Amino acid sequence: MASYSDCHGCALCLLSCPMWLQKRDVRFSPQGIAKALQHGAVAEDIAEEVSTCIDCGACDLLCPEQIDLSAMISSLRSECAPEPEPDIESDHVDTHRDVSLQMHLTADDLFIIDARPFHTHYAQRLAHYDVLRKATGCQMNLDLNRMAIATGIGSRADQCGMFDVTSQIQWLMQGRSFERVIVENPADQVMLAQLSGKPVICLSDLIRSEKKHA
Ligand code: SF4
Numbered sequence: 782m783a784s785y786s787d788c789h790g791c792a793l794c795l796l797s798c799p800m801w802l803q804k805r806d807v808r809f810s811p812q813g814i815a816k817a818l819q820h821g822a823v824a825e826d827i828a829e830e831v832s833t834c835i836d837c838g839a840c841d842l843l844c845p846e847q848i849d850l851s852a853m854i855s856s857l858r859s860e861c862a863p864e865p866e867p868d869i870e871s872d873h874v875d876t877h878r879d880v881s882l883q884m885h886l887t888a889d890d891l892f893i894i895d896a897r898p899f900h901t902h903y904a905q906r907l908a909h910y911d912v913l914r915k916a917t918g919c920q921m922n923l924d925l926n927r928m929a930i931a932t933g934i935g936s937r938a939d940q941c942g943m944f945d946v947t948s949q950i951q952w953l954m955q956g957r958s959f960e961r962v963i964v965e966n967p968a969d970q971v972m973l974a975q976l977s978g979k980p981v982i983c984l985s986d987l988i989r990s991e992k993k994h995a
């Protein structure tokens with residue numbers, strides 16, 4: 782199993798890291814954290830950095846050394862002061878296998894993928910989302926590496942005030958034109974509605990209501 786000592790500093794993990802995008806400081810990145818550990822830092826030395834990670838899991842897929850970066854950072858976080866649990870609603874429905882999704886989405890939709898489960902099951906899910914995007918023309922919160930751009934809402938970092946979800950969502954929506962937002966994670970619904978000014982529908986509700994009327 783690769784560890785922080787295997788980091789050779791290629792910086793690929795920065796490409797999809799919301800923490801780095803927001804801070805623009807390599808200390809706030811998986812690379813920076815791995816390098817700090819290589820130079821003898823302990824958890825409390827990098828408490829602010831590890832608390833700013835929103836645990837989206839994108840870095841795990843980009844690291845050529847296959848270091849389990851999000852688990853490494855999570856373990857460091859647990860060594861620091863206890864933090865609140867993420868406020869993720871318990872009725873989150875995993876809809877990624879629902880083939881009827883194509884009937885519910887249009888080219889005017891912005892579809893917000895829930896980043897953590899997407900990255901955790903990346904190999905299986907990427908093909909599904911690629912087909913969906915092609916069939917419907919909807920936009921998705923994917924970057925050039927086809928990693929999901931996390932909103933950070935409800936993450937530990939959000940609840941601790943370490944991550945600015947407002948600027949993250951404004952950046953995510955910048956330059957996009959859409960009439961409706963569909964979210965996989967109910968925790969994203971309220972703030973996306975406030976910041977986009979568009980109707981925001983939870984995917985599970987959309988599927989349930991359309992099945993009821995079918
Ligand atoms: S889990 Fe996400 S926010 Fe945390 S270091 Fe990795 S890419 Fe950055």
Ligand code: SF4
Nearest residue numbers: 788791792794812844
């Ligand atoms: S991608 Fe992996 S090897 Fe490259 S800098 Fe990041 S942690 Fe280090």
